[in-house]
Amino acid sequence: MLLIDEQxxxxxxxxxxxxxxxxxxxxxxxxxxxxxxxxxxxxxxEPGGDFVLKQARAQLRTPxxxxxxxxxxxxxxxxxxxxxxxxxxxxxxxxxxxxxxTPRILHEDRENYAFAMTAAPKDHRVWKADLLAGRxxxxxxxxxxxxxxxxxxxxxxxxxxxERLEDRKIFDELRLxxxxxxxxxAFPGADAAALEQLIDSVWRHRRSLxxxxxxxxxxxxxEGGLLLVDFETGHFGDPAxxxxxxxxxxxxxxxxHAPEIEPYLALTERFWQSYQDxxxxxxxxxxxxxxxxxxxxxxxxxxxxxxxxxxxxDYLNEPARRESFRSLCREVLHSRPxxxxxxxxxxxxxx
Numbered sequence: 001m002l003l004i005d006e007q008x009x010x011x012x013x014x015x016x017x018x019x020x021x022x023x024x025x026x027x028x029x030x031x032x033x034x035x036x037x038x039x040x041x042x043x044x045x046e047p048g049g050d051f052v053l054k055q056a057r058a059q060l061r062t063p064x065x066x067x068x069x070x071x072x073x074x075x076x077x078x079x080x081x082x083x084x085x086x087x088x089x090x091x092x093x094x095x096x097x098x099x100x101x102t103p104r105i106l107h108e109d110r111e112n113y114a115f116a117m118t119a120a121p122k123d124h125r126v127w128k129a130d131l132l133a134g135r136x137x138x139x140x141x142x143x144x145x146x147x148x149x150x151x152x153x154x155x156x157x158x159x160x161x162x163e164r165l166e167d168r169k170i171f172d173e174l175r176l177x178x179x180x181x182x183x184x185x186a187f188p189g190a191d192a193a194a195l196e197q198l199i200d201s202v203w204r205h206r207r208s209l210x211x212x213x214x215x216x217x218x219x220x221x222x223e224g225g226l227l228l229v230d231f232e233t234g235h236f237g238d239p240a241x242x243x244x245x246x247x248x249x250x251x252x253x254x255x256x257h258a259p260e261i262e263p264y265l266a267l268t269e270r271f272w273q274s275y276q277d278x279x280x281x282x283x284x285x286x287x288x289x290x291x292x293x294x295x296x297x298x299x300x301x302x303x304x305x306x307x308x309x310x311x312x313x314d315y316l317n318e319p320a321r322r323e324s325f326r327s328l329c330r331e332v333l334h335s336r337p338x339x340x341x342x343x344x345x346x347x348x349x350x351x
Contacts, residue, residue, distance in 0.1 A: 001070070002112050004055045005029070009039050013053070018107050018116055019043065027053075036073070036232075040119060050122070051106055055114040056232075070113045072170040072232045077115055079234030080105055082161055082209060086154040098139055099225035100147035120220040120227040127226070128216035131253045131264070132315060140219075141267040142274040143226055144246070148214055149278025152239045155209035156282045162206065165236040171212050174233050175241070176202065178310035180301050186308060194333050198301055201294060205238040214242045215249045240291055244298025246271070247340070251303060251347065255325045256316050259351055265344050272340055292339045296332055299343065304329035324350045 004012050009027040013019045019041070026042040036054050043049040056070035083102040103117035127140060155161045180199050184192040212233035220227040247268055254264035276288070283291070306313040307326050316322055328347055337343055 004037060004039070004053065004112065004114060006039065009041070009053060013041065016107070016109060041116075042122075050119045051116045052103070052119045052229075053114060053116050055112065069170075069173075072174075073113050073115065074110075075165075075167070075170055075234060076230075076232040077105055077108060078164060079209070079211075079231040080117065082155070082164060082234075083151060083228075083231070086151055086209070090150050090154060097146070098143040100143045101225060101227050102231075103227065103229060120229075121222045124220040124222040124227070126217060127219040127221050128249075130221065131216055131250075132256065134257065134260075136263040136267060138267060138270045140221060140226060141250075141270040144214075144219065145271040145274025145276075146278055147226075147228060148211070148242055148246070149275040151211070152208040152242070152275075153279050153282040155236070156207060156279075158208075161209060162236040165209065165234065168203075168235045168237060171210070171233050171235045171237065175212055175245075179305035180309075182309045183301065183305055190334070191330065195301060198297055198333075202238045202241055202298070205240065205294065206236055208236070208239045210235055210237040210239055210242050212237075212241060212245065214246045216253075217249075238294065238298075240294035240298050241302075243275070243291075243295035244300070245302045247295070247299045247343075248303035248306060251299070251343075252306060252313055252316055252325065254347070255321050258321060258324075261347070261351060265347070268340065268344070289338070293336060296337050296340060296343050300329045300332035304333065 002008075002012065006027050006029050010019075010025055013025065014021050014023075019025055023043065023045055026044070028040050028042075030038040030040050030052070036056055039053040041051050041053055043051075054073070054076075056073040058070055080103060084104055087102060103119070105115060105117055107116040109115065130137070176199055180195050180202075184195040187195075211228070211231060212235065213230045214228070218228060218230045220229060250264055250268050250271070254261045257264060279288070304326060305311070307316070307322055307329075316325065328343075328350055331346060332343055337346075
């Protein structure tokens, strides 16, 4: 396997004929990910032709040792194709709405575990950076809710998609083990028992396409829209994991900005409303209530894992805030509240 980087990517692309042999291109590494080499390929002579080149790496870039098979990249390609199909079949967005998109596949190199896909505009921003900087835009949260809701609703109980995305090995390696099982090993007893019950719940509730990395660091925002990236953990499984994972990121940003928490809590409510609007015609009251409970449960484990799991958050460093957030997550993990408002109430009481 040829390891592709900033230095050899241009020659690699010319040899593959993914760009013209005489074409001037500029290649730069995109920061932020831990599991792949991700390169932005600029094509000054081809307006609108920029793309992203991605190659899997066996060892992830984390402080603690973390490995995963490079074959996972083909799962990402398949999930991207499924998302494109689902979104193409969805009703057109209203003119006033931010347009939420997923990348489209351009090229594949099976021998070197690499592929190329369409890119966000050059002037995009990573939503995580905006949130950490205190830039709060409710419409982005609403667009996230619409996007995730559409993907879940369009794939709900879809047997064909379930068959295409049946394998959950990568999800287990990159999410359940480093997040939930790592916590269970570190905190035996009642905490471990609750986490094992949650793992069983996630495994049993196979309902829809699950992105499993739906977070602000993977949402690229630009004028008029946003682009969701990083699909390698995608599978057919429990949508409650997506909800809990995403909400844990927003709540960690609220903890980081405490005591100025209300704008961030409002983002979670705006997200929930847009998400519910998309699923309203797909699932009934009892199933919706159960999904809310499981989402809060997954929030607790995902949030706590970002403090004490393998993939630790890189910005919530103040001890008192960390302990307060850890306490919240442990409470929710054991109490399993009925809805998201109960989680917000518990968070406010700690401020």
